[in-house]
Amino acid sequence: MTRTITAGLDGSPESLAAADWAAREAQLRDLTLRLVNAWEWQPPVYAPAPGLGVPVPPSDLQRAEAQRLLEEARSRVAGRRPGLRIDVDAIGGLPVPALLKASEDAELLVLGSRGLGKVTGFLLGSVSVAVLARCERPVVLVRSGGQREEEPSPALSASGLPATPGHRDVVLGLDLHKPGDAVIDFAFDAASRRAARLRIVHGWTVPPYYYGGELMPGLNDEPATRVRRELADMLRPWREKYPDVEISPQATVGGAGRHLVDASHEASLVVVGRRIRRAAIGAHIGPVTQALLHHSASPVAVVPHD
Template sequence: MTRTITVGLDGSPESLAAAVWAAREAQLRDLPLRLVNAWEWQPPAYAPATGLGVPVPPTDLQRAWARRILDEARARVARRCPGLRIDADTIAGLPVPALLEAAGDTELLVLGSRGLGKVAGFLAGSVSLAVLAACEHPVVLVRSVAHGTPKPLPPDPAAELPAAGHRDVVLGLDLHKPSDAVIDFAFDAAARHAARLRIVHGWTLPPYYYDGALMPELNDEMVTRVRHELADVLRPWQEKYPAVEVGAQATIGGAGRHLVDASHDAALVVVGRRIRRSAVGAHIGPVTQALLHHAAAPVAVVPHD
């Protein structure tokens, strides 16, 4: 089967921005773009439990609305990226299982995200969050604006997105269990975008420290050790991608806040997510959660064992 970049569309400004981002990525990877919409309607998560039920639109109307969303998005993307092969498919089924099935045939799944900092954003992002927690392929979440309340896209939705060529790709690296899949994804993205790769690793001092003041010489030793560990992990990847300029940053404290700060000047932020196939328990770590709440740049979440 032909590899594709797939975008899940729901007619929101965020999903249109995701389609524009995905089109650029498809051009960089020399792959076709696939636009999909799961047309089967489901009641909102916040629908009142009145016992009367929520009216379900007729099937024909649902299908017609899905086709309109796809046609409008396809026309916008085609104007922005002439020559790009664009397929558009309606998929019968509820959004989450339909998108997960579509992701099984794609190299990259791209979804719109409002950010989850407010109640309305959380509800609107529930589909993206559920797909992200279960998908075993890389997922990129794209916002239509960097800050504030989402607004309708202008005639050129790309105007809402930063120029990737002048911004870093940022990688949140876990030194304790570094994943080859996550590191390779970040280096590859930086190479494709001709961007600098900025690597952020957060680490914590032992609990008996008080700002490192008790034993400053031991504090310096730990900093040096972390830097050496970073260099050891990155060395084979710098050899594989010699054209990628790398800047590594080891910061005291959790990585989430530092990655959110870095996202304001980034083309893309890359983090990993450990695959958990159990039906219960958390499936998205705290660093990824922080980025979903507050990141200004697109966020790529790469699953790994």
């Protein structure tokens, strides 16, 4: 079966932004866009007042509303991207299992997420967290009102690096100890398709003989040199696989989360990995990914890996 770019819709502005992002990605990959809605009504997480039931809409009305929502979204996307192949699917079932099932035939799953008000970033609801934690396909979270990735980069980025004209950078958060080939390949492929620069951020811990961020007298910067060398060695085969991608590797002192959030303000997409853990309990979303999801200024791709 040919895979699709699948976007989950719930009628919110955030999910429509996700559909727009997914449509552009489908065009970049020459794939069909699939818009899905899980129409089975999910009761609120709060308990109603004693003696007050929560009315459940009839299933035929739920299904009809889902179909209306999907057709409106298809018309909206098709008007913006003529020629794009678009399928719609109203799926019976609760949102989490329905979206997980839909993701099985997808190259990636795209979901909307609410922003954190004046703080740029995402507010993850229970559905998003559950899907993100259990999905074994890449998941991209998009918020309404975020910066457009087609916007040209400034002549000089905030980090002082020359920016690639025409497209904002793709940013990869790379862990040298648990890199995950799927994560690296996703980021290089995204940059190649966009003709964008790939900015690679690796955060590392300062050895105990550093003081105040500076080397103590008499010691050289051998640890930093070693980290940069390891980073270059890891990226060498990827440079050969994607010779068209300009890369900007950065080994930064401290946790990667803050550096990735900073980089997101100049990015079209930030890519991070998530270890696949099949235990029944726990969200399985690491602290770096959590920080990035709550404060990123750009869409975030979370790529599962072993």
